[in-house]
Amino acid sequence: xxxxxxxxxxxxxxxxxxxxxxxxxxxxxxxxxxxxxxxxxxxxxxxxxxxxxxxxxxxxxxxxxxxxxxxxxxxxxxxxxxxxxxxxxxxxxxxxxxxxxxxxxxxxxxxxxxxxxxxxxxxxxxxxxxxxxxxxxxxxxxxxxxxxxxxxxxxxxxxxxxxxxxxxxxxxxxxxxxxxxxxxxxxxxxxxxxxxxxxxxxxxxxxxxxxxxxxxxxxxxxxxxxxxxxxxxxxxxxxxxxxxxxxxxxxxxxxxxxxxxxxxxxxxxxxxxxxxxxxxxxxxxxxxxxxxxxxxxxxxxxxxxxxxxxxxxxxxxxxxxxxxxxxxxxxxxxxxxxxxxxxxxxxxxxxxxxxxxxxxxxxxxxxxxxxxxxxxxxxxxxxxxxxxxxxxxxxxxxxxxxxxxxxxxxxxxxxxxxxxxxxxxxxxxxxxxxxxxxxxxxxxxxxxxxxxxxxxxxxx
Amino acid sequence: xxxxxxxxxxxxxxxxxxxxxxxxxxxxxxxxxxxxxxxxxxxxxxxxxxxxxxxxxxxxxxxxxxxxxxxxxxxxxxxxxxxxxxxxxxxxxxxxxxxxxxxxxxxxxxxxxxxxxxxxxxxxxxxxxxxxxxxxxxxxxxxxxxxxxxxxxxxxxxxxxxxxxxxxxxxxxxxxxxxxxxxxxxxxxxxxxxxxxxxxxxxxxxxxxxxxxxxxxxxxxxxxxxxxxxxxxxxxxxxxxxxxxxxxxxxxxxxxxxxxxxxxxxxxxxxxxxxxxxxxxxxxxxxxxxxxxxxxxxxxxxxxxxxxxxxxxxxxxxxxxxxxxxxxxxxxxxxxxxxxxxxxxxxxxxxxxxxxxxxxxxxxxxxxxxxxxxxxxxxxxxxxxxxxxxxxxxxxxxxxxxxxxxxxxxxxxxxxxxxxx
Numbered sequence: 099x100x101x102x103x104x105x106x107x108x109x110x111x112x113x114x115x116x117x118x119x120x121x122x123x124x125x126x127x128x129x130x131x132x133x134x135x136x137x138x139x140x141x142x143x144x145x146x147x148x149x150x151x152x153x154x155x156x157x158x159x160x161x162x163x164x165x166x167x168x169x170x171x172x173x174x175x176x177x178x179x180x181x182x183x184x185x186x187x188x189x190x191x192x193x194x195x196x197x198x199x200x201x202x203x204x205x206x207x208x209x210x211x212x213x214x215x216x217x218x219x220x221x222x223x224x225x226x227x228x229x230x231x232x233x234x235x236x237x238x239x240x241x242x243x244x245x246x247x248x249x250x251x252x253x254x255x256x257x258x259x260x261x262x263x264x265x266x267x268x269x270x271x272x273x274x275x276x277x278x279x280x281x282x283x284x285x286x287x288x289x290x291x292x293x294x295x296x297x298x299x300x301x302x303x304x305x306x307x308x309x310x311x312x313x314x315x316x317x318x319x320x321x322x323x324x325x326x327x328x329x330x331x332x333x334x335x336x337x338x339x340x341x342x343x344x345x346x347x348x349x350x351x352x353x354x355x356x357x358x359x360x361x362x363x364x365x366x367x368x369x370x371x372x373x374x375x376x377x378x379x380x381x382x383x384x385x386x387x388x389x390x391x392x393x394x395x396x397x398x399x400x401x402x403x404x405x406x407x408x409x410x411x412x413x414x415x416x417x418x419x420x421x422x423x424x425x426x427x428x429x430x431x432x433x434x435x436x437x438x439x440x441x442x443x444x445x446x447x448x449x450x451x452x453x454x455x456x457x458x459x460x461x462x463x464x465x466x467x468x469x470x471x472x473x474x475x476x477x478x479x480x481x482x483x484x485x486x487x488x489x490x491x492x493x494x495x496x497x498x499x500x501x502x503x504x505x506x507x508x509x510x511x512x513x514x515x516x517x518x519x520x521x522x523x524x525x526x527x528x529x530x531x532x533x534x535x536x537x538x539x540x541x542x543x544x545x546x547x548x549x550x551x552x553x554x555x556x557x558x
Numbered sequence: 559x560x561x562x563x564x565x566x567x568x569x570x571x572x573x574x575x576x577x578x579x580x581x582x583x584x585x586x587x588x589x590x591x592x593x594x595x596x597x598x599x600x601x602x603x604x605x606x607x608x609x610x611x612x613x614x615x616x617x618x619x620x621x622x623x624x625x626x627x628x629x630x631x632x633x634x635x636x637x638x639x640x641x642x643x644x645x646x647x648x649x650x651x652x653x654x655x656x657x658x659x660x661x662x663x664x665x666x667x668x669x670x671x672x673x674x675x676x677x678x679x680x681x682x683x684x685x686x687x688x689x690x691x692x693x694x695x696x697x698x699x700x701x702x703x704x705x706x707x708x709x710x711x712x713x714x715x716x717x718x719x720x721x722x723x724x725x726x727x728x729x730x731x732x733x734x735x736x737x738x739x740x741x742x743x744x745x746x747x748x749x750x751x752x753x754x755x756x757x758x759x760x761x762x763x764x765x766x767x768x769x770x771x772x773x774x775x776x777x778x779x780x781x782x783x784x785x786x787x788x789x790x791x792x793x794x795x796x797x798x799x800x801x802x803x804x805x806x807x808x809x810x811x812x813x814x815x816x817x818x819x820x821x822x823x824x825x826x827x828x829x830x831x832x833x834x835x836x837x838x839x840x841x842x843x844x845x846x847x848x849x850x851x852x853x854x855x856x857x858x859x860x861x862x863x864x865x866x867x868x869x870x871x872x873x874x875x876x877x878x879x880x881x882x883x884x885x886x887x888x889x890x891x892x893x894x895x896x897x898x899x900x901x902x903x904x905x906x907x908x909x910x911x912x913x914x915x916x917x918x919x920x921x922x923x924x925x926x927x928x929x930x931x932x933x934x935x936x937x938x939x940x941x942x943x944x945x946x947x948x949x950x951x952x953x954x955x956x957x958x959x960x961x962x963x964x965x966x967x968x969x970x971x972x973x974x975x976x977x978x979x
Binding site for chain 1: 562569570572573575576577579580581582583584586587588590591594597598601777778779781782784785786789790798799802803804805806808809810811812813814816817819820821826827842845846849873875899902903904905906909910914932933935936939940947950951954957958961962965
């Protein structure tokens with residue numbers, strides 16, 4: 099039997115408990131519902147919750163500790179010399195045992211010890227599985243039985259069920275906090291380990307990035323220099339290009355939509371522009387690498403300029419295209435938030451529309467626009483797939499948009515995709531970069547939201 | 559007055575220019591959209607067809623199994639590769655040189671031998687007989703037939719050599735080459751051979767990932783929104799939750815991938831590249847979107863509904879579950895669909911949790927290793943073969959079709975159930 103079967107059995111038990119609980123409450127008052135404290139279905143729900151929740155909690159605990167307990171027992175049963183192996187080697191042996199027990203491919207020759215350990219492992223797992231089934235089912239039946247017994251006319255079943263629901267609602271809403279804590283902790287811990295190997299100052303101020311570390315001590319070609327300035331510069335360059343494309347186009351199209359476009363044109367053009375926001379970034383990346391980058395390269399070649407086929411320009415322009423709808427919808431919001439009275443005042447003084455826009459609306463909406471642009475910048479900094487596919491891998495410190503540069507996100511991906519030791523400075527560097535990325539985008543967001551909120555208050 | 563009139567012409571000109579500028583910006587945006595779509599479709603539509611070659615195969619009992627053999631084990635062990643080669647030699651008896659023979663065999667996909675094996679396994683009575691069968695051509699031949707290979711290049715720069723070209727022309731004159739609907743693309747998993755690769759593996763991986771993502775993020779998101787909107791007391795804890803949700807909505811997706819790597823894979827020890835972990839990560843990522851949309855939907859339900867329910871004696875929880883939630887549900891579903899569309903297109907966090915592995919098998923559940931559609935696109939985009947370019951574009955078209963239909967569904971839901979109070 100499988101764990102999913104157990105869950106289905108549990109669900110079945112819960113519906114049975116619901117039925118029995120409801121029936122018992124009705125029997126107690128011989129069908130006169132008004133004599134009960136709560137509606138009959140609440141008694142049913144109450145019984146079902148008691149039947150299901152303790153058993154499911156037990157199941158979760160069991161599954162999360164089963165692996166380590168079984169592994170510990172197997173390790174104890176291994177011969178002394180195997181137990182004395184360093185942790186990584188021991189892990190390999192354990193993996194082999196697991197694979198052997200499940201009938202997968204094993205990396206080494208199967209000897210007697212391994213076979214007996216695998217049998218032991220399989221036996222233990224079988225026992226654990228059976229025990230889990232027995233424990234969960236008996237707990238469900240027992241708890242359900244007592245809940246069923248406890249039903250009386252005056253039991254406050256509805257309040258208890260509502261309390262349980264309320265607890266679920268509250269814990270759901272705290273998941274956001276746990277996610278944030280999870281992000282901060284997972285990134286921070288590995289970063290601290292990284293900074294124990296590489297000084298912070300070298301990471302933040304170093305001008306050279308070359309993360310090839312040696313896996314073996316005698317390996318050649320390892321440099322292991324972790325100066326992140328070229329990555330920051332590359333990220334900045336690509337973000338700048340993206341903003342040069344996105345801000346004017348996004349802003350002007352928002353203005354045109356708000357003040358000039360007819361209803362028909364707007365109802366047609368707006369959704370089409372918003373399509374740009376729904377396209378997955380991997381598609382933009384493919385577009386940049388396949389169409390835009392060769393286009394810029396050939397254009398450059400025809401003008402006598404050497405444009406790299408992974409130029410910052412191509413990645414930046416495509417990223418700008420991606421951000422256009424983002425900028426335009428944010429600017430649309432803030433432009434519409436400018437009170438009509440200000441427009442009317444300006445028109446009343448004889449200003450043309452464009453003069454009103456340029457001299458009244460934009461200055462009034464400027465804080466909001468700046469906030470929107472900051473949000474767009476944070477979006478661009480964190481964008482990954484476009485730069486992974488269209489920007490380069492080598493860390494050049496350059497301000498020339500025609501050359502290849504690399505970014506923080508590209509390096510995170512290249513450092514973490516593929517096989518490597520999890521403890522090497524190379525892998526840990528990805529977490530340090532992610533920490534920087536997280537902090538910068540968080541700060542930008544905080545500032546942007548603050549500006550936008552301040553601006554909104556001004557006109558409310 | 560005179561001064562005003564003097565400036566008028568200039569001011570009107572400026573007005574017109576400004577208007578043109580705005581229109582230009584929009585048109586530029588529209589141009590980008592159409593350029594993107596045209597470039598993808600122009601690159602990709604040919605992938606829905608695949609070149610097939612007709613071979614007259616003699617199912618040689620010596621190469622497969624004696625006539626009348628039905629044991630599947632013996633049948634599957636037959637030398638089907640040799641069978642294809644023998645058939646090709648028979649078609650072009652003039653080819654004798656070893657190197658030329660190799661080039662000749664290269665015209666047919668390696669998938670042809672699997673196809674023959676399947677044919678024999680299905681019907682062992684064909685052994686010893688001769689029949690015409692259409693088998694997929696090699697991807698280079700496919701590219702040539704579709705006109706993607708520049709014949710003006712010198713021979714050494716071409717994937718198709720001159721003698722191969724003449725053989726293909728020979729085949730074409732015999733009506734042995736045909737473009738057909740590329741069924742493989744929709745029924746196969748990934749492969750190193752473009753002509754044998756398909757998106758089914760990635761699509762089912764995406765399906766399982768989204769299923770996990772939806773079954774977590776929808777209930778939790780709705781519950782969180784209900785709590786924050788209806789029950790939460792106004793205090794610092796609630797403020798903290800709200801600030802957190804707003805910030806999570808703006809955290810780069812790749813950071814969620816690192817979270818998944820550190821928590822689900824390294825801490826909880828879940829396997830890499832399975833839809834389970836992908837779904838969990840994407841659920842955390844889409845949660846803010848769903849919470850924000852659900853709260854907006856709850857806000858749009860007028861307070862009079864709540865007051866009426868409370869007035870006739872419903873408990874606050876009954877008010878929510880019986881009256882407010884059903885009215886807010888369409889809005890919540892719209893937000894959820896948009897969140898799911900976002901999750902379907904997401905790539906970066908899945909790279910972090912190892913969903914970039916090369917996986918041929920079609921996953922059968924949430925714990926089987928698999929790719930997802932966007933990652934498949936990323937992998938194919940990196941492949942050097944020309945034939946993968948059109949397959950990448952075709953996979954993008956499939957992905958975009960899914961996304962567009964999801965968004966249309968959301969729009970339809972909003973239109974259908976939108977209520978003005």
